[in-house]
Amino acid sequence: MTTGEAHALTIMKDLYTNRSSAGDFVFNAFCDVRECDLRIASAFFSAEEIVNDLVDRNCTIRLVVRLGAGTDPDSLARCFVLGGVQIRYFVDRHFHPKLYFLGSSCCLVGSANFTQNGMRRNSETAIA
Numbered sequence: 695m696t697t698g699e700a701h702a703l704t705i706m707k708d709l710y711t712n713r714s715s716a717g718d719f720v721f722n723a724f725c726d727v728r729e730c731d732l733r734i735a736s737a738f739f740s741a742e743e744i745v746n747d748l749v750d751r752n753c754t755i756r757l758v759v760r761l762g763a764g765t766d767p768d769s770l771a772r773c774f775v776l777g778g779v780q781i782r783y784f785v786d787r788h789f790h791p792k793l794y795f796l797g798s799s800c801c802l803v804g805s806a807n808f809t810q811n812g813m814r815r816n817s818e819t820a821i822a
Contacts, residue, residue, distance in 0.1 A: 708822040710804070712814060720806040720820045721813040723796065727753060730797035736808035737790040738764030744813065745773050754778040757808070760789040764807060792820075 710720040724744060729752040739759040748755060757773070759765055761783050773779050792812075794802035804820025806812040 710802075710806075710818070710820040710822070712806075712816060712818050719814050720802070720804065720818055723794070723800070723802050723820065723822055724748065724813075727751065727796050729753065732756070732797070733795040734758070734808055735791040735793045736812075737792070738762070738807040738809050738812070740764075740766035740769050740809040740811075741813055742766070742769035742772055743810070744808075745776065745779060749776050749778050752778075754780075756780045756782075758782045758784070758791075759808070760784045760786070762787060764809065766809075794820075796822075 710718050710723060712719050721744065727748060731754050732748065733756045735758040737760045739757065745755060755778060757779065759770065759781070761767075762785070770781065774781055792804055792806055796802060800822055802820050802822050804818060806816070806818035806820050812818055
C-alpha cells in the first residue's frame with residue numbers, strides 16, 4: 695500500500711454513507727459521544743431515540759430544526775421536556791441545514807437530516 699492509499703483510507707474513516715455493506719451509518723458518529731455539548735442544525739427532526747441516548751450519556755444538546763412536514767412534532771415535544779436539551783425552530787421552508795458539532799473537536803457536515811431515516815437508512819453522505 696502506498697502512502698497516498700494509506701492516507702486515503704484514513705480520510706475515509708471519517709466518511710459516513712449509510713451503507714449496510716460497509717456499516718458506515720451516519721448514526722455511528724454519535725456512538726462514542728459522552729459528556730459533551732452538541733450543537734445540531736437540521737431541517738428535519740425525528741431522532742428522539744438518539745437524543746434520549748445522548749442525554750443518558752450526560753450530553754447537552756442545542757437543536758435548531760424547521761417545523762414542517764419532515765419534522766415529527768410528537769418527537770420534538772418529548773425532547774422539549776428533557777433536561778439538557780434546548781430547542782429552537784424555524785418555520786421558513788428555506789431553512790435546510792445538516793450540521794452537527796459533536797463537542798469541541800468534531801463537526802459532521804453532509805446531507806443527512808436528524809431523523810431516524812437520515813441517520814440509518816437513506817442514501818446520505820456525511821464527513822467528519
